[in-house]
Amino acid sequence: MANTIAVLGVGPGSADYLTPAAAKHISEAGVLVGASRLLKTFAQPGQICNPITANLQDTVLIIKEQCKQHKVAVLVSGDSGLYSFANYLTKYINEDLLEIVPGISSVQLLFARLKKPWQQATVISMHGRTDEKLVKFVKEKELVAVLTGKDNTPQTIAGWLISAGCDDNAPVKVGCNLSYENEYIYCGNLSQLQQCCHQLTNCVMVIGDV
Numbered sequence: 204m205a206n207t208i209a210v211l212g213v214g215p216g217s218a219d220y221l222t223p224a225a226a227k228h229i230s231e232a233g234v235l236v237g238a239s240r241l242l243k244t245f246a247q248p249g250q251i252c253n254p255i256t257a258n259l260q261d262t263v264l265i266i267k268e269q270c271k272q273h274k275v276a277v278l279v280s281g282d283s284g285l286y287s288f289a290n291y292l293t294k295y296i297n298e299d300l301l302e303i304v305p306g307i308s309s310v311q312l313l314f315a316r317l318k319k320p321w322q323q324a325t326v327i328s329m330h331g332r333t334d335e336k337l338v339k340f341v342k343e344k345e346l347v348a349v350l351t352g353k354d355n356t357p358q359t360i361a362g363w364l365i366s367a368g369c370d371d372n373a374p375v376k377v378g379c380n381l382s383y384e385n386e387y388i389y390c391g392n393l394s395q396l397q398q399c400c401h402q403l404t405n406c407v408m409v410i411g412d413v
């Protein structure tokens with residue numbers, strides 16, 4: 204009989220933001236699956252590590268195969284319920300086999316760094332996708348948190364919003380590499396961000412008055 208598969212939100216990346224519940228699952232697992240940066244931080248000696256590739260179906264097959272013999276922990280960044288691989292897994296693996304453990308989201312951590320609440324914020328993902336609703340929200344001066352991606356960098360998103368007619372003076376904060384030693388918070392407006400020369404990687408943005 205197959206072992207339960209633990210799908211763990213491991214927080215923004217640093218072990219400081221790993222919950223004790225997720226840490227327990229990791230220490231009990233024989234096999235870890237996740238993005239390379241997460242495996243690098245959380246893998247323990249002797250564990251079999253499987254980096255997630257662009258071919259998600261391959262990863263699903265690996266998980267289904269490995270759980271026959273091992274306890275498998277799937278590591279997802281931030282919270283498992285916010286634009287994560289967990290949702291994909293529930294479509295291809297029997298839910299009775301999955302245990303989902305939530306984590307601290309990058310969005311939560313950025314608002315904490317800004318010392319502001321986020322109950323009014325709408326979360327939009329531009330990670331590997333484009334969401335036109337972002338233009339509408341920024342025009343209506345709603346508070347929006349935006350997950351960015353390789354193609355949709357903060358500068359690209361700022362340029363896209365300005366060309367779509369958004370106020371180029373709209374306030375924006377960008378949290379980069381949150382929880383890591385090279386964490387960086389950028390503050391400015393859309394126009395300044397569009398022209399920003401820093402390479403802003405692994406970022407979440409907040410647009411609007413916080």
Ligand SMILES: C[S@@+](CC[C@H](N)C(=O)[O-])C[C@H]1O[C@@H](n2cnc3c(N)ncnc32)[C@H](O)[C@@H]1O
Nearest residue numbers: 215281282285308309350351380381405406407
């Ligand atoms: C696939 S989404 C997953 C979001 C994740 N479930 C969460 O709750 O944060 C990946 C995006 O999350 C954001 N992200 C993840 N880790 C981050 C970090 N340490 N610092 C800033 N943003 C991060 C980035 O926008 C990244 O492109």
